[in-house]
Amino acid sequence: MMAWAAMVLTFLALAVGGYAVAVADRLIAGACGWPHQGNAWLAPLARGAWLYRQDANVTEAPDRPAWRLAPALYLALAALGLALVPWSPTLVVADLATGVVLWGSLEALATVAIFLHGWSANAPLALIGGYRYVALGLSYILVSMFVLIGVVLPAESLKFSQVVAAQEELWNVVRQPLGLPLFLIVGLGLTFWGPLNLADSTDLAGGTASEVSGPPRLVWEIARVAMLVAFSGIAATAFLGGWLGPWLPGPLWLALKMLAVLLALAWLGRVLPRLAPERCVTLMWVVLLPLSFVDLIWAGLEAL
Amino acid sequence: MELLTLLAVLLIALGAGLALQWPALRRQPLPGYSQRAPFLGGGTPDSHAWNRYHIRYYPMTLLLIAFEMEMMFMYPWAVVFVEKGLMAVMEMGMFLAILSVGIVYAWREGVFKWQ
Numbered sequence: 001m002m003a004w005a006a007m008v009l010t011f012l013a014l015a016v017g018g019y020a021v022a023v024a025d026r027l028i029a030g031a032c033g034w035p036h037q038g039n040a041w042l043a044p045l046a047r048g049a050w051l052y053r054q055d056a057n058v059t060e061a062p063d064r065p066a067w068r069l070a071p072a073l074y075l076a077l078a079a080l081g082l083a084l085v086p087w088s089p090t091l092v093v094a095d096l097a098t099g100v101v102l103w104g105s106l107e108a109l110a111t112v113a114i115f116l117h118g119w120s121a122n123a124p125l126a127l128i129g130g131y132r133y134v135a136l137g138l139s140y141i142l143v144s145m146f147v148l149i150g151v152v153l154p155a156e157s158l159k160f161s162q163v164v165a166a167q168e169e170l171w172n173v174v175r176q177p178l179g180l181p182l183f184l185i186v187g188l189g190l191t192f193w194g195p196l197n198l199a200d201s202t203d204l205a206g207g208t209a210s211e212v213s214g215p216p217r218l219v220w221e222i223a224r225v226a227m228l229v230a231f232s233g234i235a236a237t238a239f240l241g242g243w244l245g246p247w248l249p250g251p252l253w254l255a256l257k258m259l260a261v262l263l264a265l266a267w268l269g270r271v272l273p274r275l276a277p278e279r280c281v282t283l284m285w286v287v288l289l290p291l292s293f294v295d296l297i298w299a300g301l302e303a304l
Numbered sequence: 305m306e307l308l309t310l311l312a313v314l315l316i317a318l319g320a321g322l323a324l325q326w327p328a329l330r331r332q333p334l335p336g337y338s339q340r341a342p343f344l345g346g347g348t349p350d351s352h353a354w355n356r357y358h359i360r361y362y363p364m365t366l367l368l369i370a371f372e373m374e375m376m377f378m379y380p381w382a383v384v385f386v387e388k389g390l391m392a393v394m395e396m397g398m399f400l401a402i403l404s405v406g407i408v409y410a411w412r413e414g415v416f417k418w419q
Contacts, residue, residue, distance in 0.1 A: 011316070052324070055332050056325075057340075058340055059341075079317035080317070094310045094313075124342055125342070139364070142372075145375055149382045156384075157383060205345065214329075216329075219325055222324075278418040281418055285407060293404070300385060304386065
């Protein structure tokens, strides 16, 4: 029974959180003086309705089933990711004994979904976007798993509920100060948002989505913000103590923490300059990966 | 039971993603060639996009495999870490140190340069 309630909550959070990201992104753009159109609260809905009614582009010889599958698959990965997040000690869709491993596999499969999206259009710019994402995705996945293993060490379990329970005294964001900043960078990479938007960037005329319009484009954009929401759920669980907090009920605390992570990501996405793709791989392997080793050793010594 | 609910989440999300696209796409006509041609900033395509393509970063992907294998050992290691204590720190520290030498070597060889 609890699992079904949690499932409803998960899909609700995907929808509300996705809308919140879209609004926050426009509000931040407005506050920074960048041009954006119309009322920030209505614009995401208007764009959604417009995309749904627009004709979908077709390329000369696309891999049609894969082209339609890729956005839906990416959306499904986001939903599965959020399904792993415990809203309270009992309110969780699936509290797997291997929860952290499953999240890692979702990140790896996201690479497949995004490459499929770029590949199946059979257009050069989309394909280049796909190949770029593979380079980026393979580089940050290690950083992601090292910092997540860092939060597993004190919990002595790969269960996300245990990871939260182990933060009863002190949240991991304080105990392992390198963890959350590194993980936020991974989040920007996973959704190719802001500075790490190499797959769908404007220098590729939209990258993997350059040939996509209409309803498939709508699903693709929904899937991206949904992945951002799922990522914020994992970040809040792993580093910000999940459901823990005084006075308010657990699920509300988690929702507030997720919102905080989402706002931070939307802000970072707007204020950081976009990275040159050819520098990205070096940065990930030579700077961020050693930093994640340091985080892991720090977490290990702290947990003993 | 948990896997069944996860499967339900997967099917619902996948179904929703496909359902948003399918009915809307069925009634749309095929656009003309000028729109269907791949966008090349004004140029015309003279070859298929699915050509042989030299992925310049492939040595990096080989390096990744070494780390992915290491990750496989790391999951069980993380669960028993506190129980095993300093011995676990030493063991994984040595393993990571050896792999780090690999990163330094790959860096020197220009594996992460992408051109």
